[in-house]
Amino acid sequence: MLKICCIGAGYVGGPTMAIVAYKCPDIQVAVVDISSSRIAAWNSSSLPVFEPGLDDIVMSCRGRNLFFSTDVEKHVADADIIFVSVNTPTKRQGLGAGKAADLTYWESAARLIADVSTSDKIVVEKSTVPVKTAEAIERILTHNSNGVRFQILSNPEFLAEGTAINDLLHPDRVLIGGRSTPEGQAAVNTLVSVYAHWVPADRIISMGLWSAEISKLAANAFLAQRISSINAMSALCEATSADVTQVAYAVGKDSRVGHRFLNASVGYGGSCFQKDILNLVYICECNGLTEVANYWKQVVQLNDYQKSRFVKRIVSSMFNTVAQKKMAILGFAFKKDTGDTRETPAIDVCQGLLRDNAHLSIYDPQVTEEQIRHDLDMDNPDETHGRSKQINIVSDVYEATEGAHGVCIMTEWDEFKTLDYERIFKHMQHPSFIFDGRNVIDADRLRKIGFIVYSIGKPLDPWLRDLPAVPPS
Numbered sequence: 472m473l474k475i476c477c478i479g480a481g482y483v484g485g486p487t488m489a490i491v492a493y494k495c496p497d498i499q500v501a502v503v504d505i506s507s508s509r510i511a512a513w514n515s516s517s518l519p520v521f522e523p524g525l526d527d528i529v530m531s532c533r534g535r536n537l538f539f540s541t542d543v544e545k546h547v548a549d550a551d552i553i554f555v556s557v558n559t560p561t562k563r564q565g566l567g568a569g570k571a572a573d574l575t576y577w578e579s580a581a582r583l584i585a586d587v588s589t590s591d592k593i594v595v596e597k598s599t600v601p602v603k604t605a606e607a608i609e610r611i612l613t614h615n616s617n618g619v620r621f622q623i624l625s626n627p628e629f630l631a632e633g634t635a636i637n638d639l640l641h642p643d644r645v646l647i648g649g650r651s652t653p654e655g656q657a658a659v660n661t662l663v664s665v666y667a668h669w670v671p672a673d674r675i676i677s678m679g680l681w682s683a684e685i686s687k688l689a690a691n692a693f694l695a696q697r698i699s700s701i702n703a704m705s706a707l708c709e710a711t712s713a714d715v716t717q718v719a720y721a722v723g724k725d726s727r728v729g730h731r732f733l734n735a736s737v738g739y740g741g742s743c744f745q746k747d748i749l750n751l752v753y754i755c756e757c758n759g760l761t762e763v764a765n766y767w768k769q770v771v772q773l774n775d776y777q778k779s780r781f782v783k784r785i786v787s788s789m790f791n792t793v794a795q796k797k798m799a800i801l802g803f804a805f806k807k808d809t810g811d812t813r814e815t816p817a818i819d820v821c822q823g824l825l826r827d828n829a830h831l832s833i834y835d836p837q838v839t840e841e842q843i844r845h846d847l848d849m850d851n852p853d854e855t856h857g858r859s860k861q862i863n864i865v866s867d868v869y870e871a872t873e874g875a876h877g878v879c880i881m882t883e884w885d886e887f888k889t890l891d892y893e894r895i896f897k898h899m900q901h902p903s904f905i906f907d908g909r910n911v912i913d914a915d916r917l918r919k920i921g922f923i924v925y926s927i928g929k930p931l932d933p934w935l936r937d938l939p940a941v942p943p944s
């Protein structure tokens with residue numbers, strides 16, 4: 472029986488391996504992690520990752536051919552194929568700080584593989600890594616190999632959170648990069664045979680290692696660039712009384728552009744877009760490609776602009792101050808159908824409002840209170856006194872909005888479309904403001920109720936129209 476081990480039981484490792492086990496009953500899959508609490512959660516009835524459809528898949532194969540363990544060494548030693556799906560965050564200090572990918576976790580995984588392996592292995596890069604990482608990993612593995620042969624493959628992941636199960640079951644493509652040597656191609660074929668259990672042959676694409684590595688960074692950069700492009704248009708639409716939804720529709724009707732991923736928003740979040748673009752920028756800079764680096768940097772800068780523009784819009788609409796005013800924050804996750812808050816725009820918006828001394832009442836159907844406290848630095852002893860008094864985390868949306876001066880929609884949870892807005896209006900301070908960072912509400916209907924509404928990229932309410940579009944900070 473072919474044995475697979477995946478190092479890293481996170482948002483990618485857990486769901487990806489669950490699908491491999493589910494679709495390949497003839498393969499034994501072990502997911503290992505240094506975090507014992509994460510592994511305990513994978514072995515419990517309350518999985519560490521919220522993803523629609525994931526629970527059923529895990530329950531159907533856990534204990535059969537899917538195992539979660541902290542015994543990293545044993546499962547790595549036993550495996551034929553080792554996926555490495557550890558985190559690759561932005562470096563915080565040292566050379567390339569703030570841009571380059573931090574490969575500490577990857578390197579320690581590679582060293583462990585080299586130390587414990589006694590049989591030949593295929594090592595698969597699942598994490599998103601800088602181009603040429605495979606070469607560095609190869610060096611680590613072969614320097615300590617004791618005669619064991621390793622083949623490195625690049626197999627980047629394209630799932631999006633909230634739709635991970637569907638994305639994994641029906642991927643647009645599976646990329647496998649490998650060496651062009653006979654051994655390299657044999658390794659590629661072995662990995663192709665795993666995916667071939669459920670992915671049509673024409674969607675499994677083989678290519679060179681460096682192309683596969685760059686393709687992942689390029690795909691995320693292109694996706695984020697679309698959002699920054701439509702968000703740039705949203706600012707212009709507000710300034711000219713055009714409607715960004717209509718503009719996106721018109722532009723997306725061109726089949727060369729396509730309609731997906733053109734929703735204007737308060738800004739993109741998530742653990743990867745920003746870090747992967749910054750990594751791309753760093754790689755370009757290291758290769759002397761200043762103009763190319765600057766081009767991609769602008770995608771991130773526009774995203775920062777969009778988040779700060781949203782905060783300024785709120786403050787300027789509310790008589791230029793939110794001090795002591797209760798603001799309801801609806802949604803904290805970086806997108807709907809996930810409890811993940813990494814790089815969520817809600818953090819920047821909340822921090823902006825807190826700086827202006829607002830009082831926040833935060834509601835999200837999936838994010839835990841502990842997570843929000845952590846993200847807003849409420850546990851920091853230096854901040855606790857002031858911040859804790861300013862923030863209230865609640866489990867009921869009507870409690871969040873009761874007595875509020877303004878409501879900010881930060882995540883496009885479906886439930887926000889069908890709230891009882893008459894009831895919310897009745898129990899808010901008046902004038903009552905609603906700032907829709909995701910364009911999920913029916914603005915005309917809410918205006919009829921009496922709200923002053925701001926929707927990203929839409930013609931402004933008369934109330935807002937006379938205010939400066941982007942007031943000076």
Ligand SMILES: NC(=O)C1=CN([C@@H]2O[C@H](COP(=O)(O)OP(=O)(O)OC[C@H]3O[C@@H](n4cnc5c(N)ncnc54)[C@H](O)[C@@H]3O)[C@@H](O)[C@H]2O)C=CC1
Binds near residue numbers: 480576577
């Ligand atoms: N989150 C997402 O939607 C996507 C993420 N990616 C990429 O996949 C990679 C993993 O991302 P996530 O799953 O979100 O990260 P994560 O942070 O959720 O999970 C990574 C896990 O690796 C574990 N780990 C770190 N070093 C280890 C070691 N030496 N031995 C054993 N376990 C170790 C950590 O404890 C953690 O549980 C990143 O490179 C990311 O860019 C790619 C596509 C989608």
Ligand SMILES: O=C(O)[C@H]1O[C@H](OP(=O)(O)OP(=O)(O)OC[C@H]2O[C@@H](n3ccc(=O)[nH]c3=O)[C@H](O)[C@@H]2O)[C@H](O)[C@@H](O)[C@@H]1O
Binds near residue numbers: 599630691694735744
């Ligand atoms: O490498 C990764 O981590 C993944 O990053 C993204 O997936 P993810 O971040 O999970 O979610 P997206 O659906 O891409 O949304 C990212 C952010 O953009 C925002 N967004 C998305 C689409 C849109 O039209 N407008 C918009 O503001 C979302 O609300 C969210 O904050 C990519 O879509 C995945 O293909 C990739 O594998």
